[in-house]
Amino acid sequence: MTPVAIVEEQFAAYNARDLERFMACFADTVRAVRLPDMVTTLDGKAAYAAFYARERFVHDGLRAELVNRIAYGNKVIDHELIHGLGPDPIETAIMFVIEDGLIAMAFAIPGK
Incomplete structure (x- = not known):
């Protein structure tokens, strides 16, 4: 899968709340990191x-x-x-890094 295709698949699985389909988009060693402080929030597929x-x-x-999507490399x-997490929507940006057709890292950038 192309980087855009795998991100589109995880996005659709997220909106369907389909955990198995969602997790199929991630590498076993996936890490989530919050920017700008570079705190690892999730480490590994489990x-x-x-x-x-x-x-x-x-x-x-x-x-x-989806408000906007930028893809490069x-x-x-x-x-x-x-x-759906509270009374108001939460604005965020996520940078996905794709390796070998799976999401290997996700950098979360809070809106506020």
Whole structure:
């Protein structure tokens, strides 16, 4: 899969709250890092799966709205509004780094 195709697949799986399909998009060694402080928030596919099963996919109204997407090389940056975690959408950007057809790293950039 191309970098854009794998990010599109994880985005669709996220909106469907389909954990198995979502996790199929990630490398076993995937890491999530919060910018700008470079704090690792999730380390490894098992940690990712546990977090999304427990903290995200349990919200019936959860959905991501794509505001903009930039792709270059093996990187894809999505500007998103996340709905369903609270009364107002959460603005964020995620930079995905794709290696061997899977998401190897995700850098979260909070809107505020």
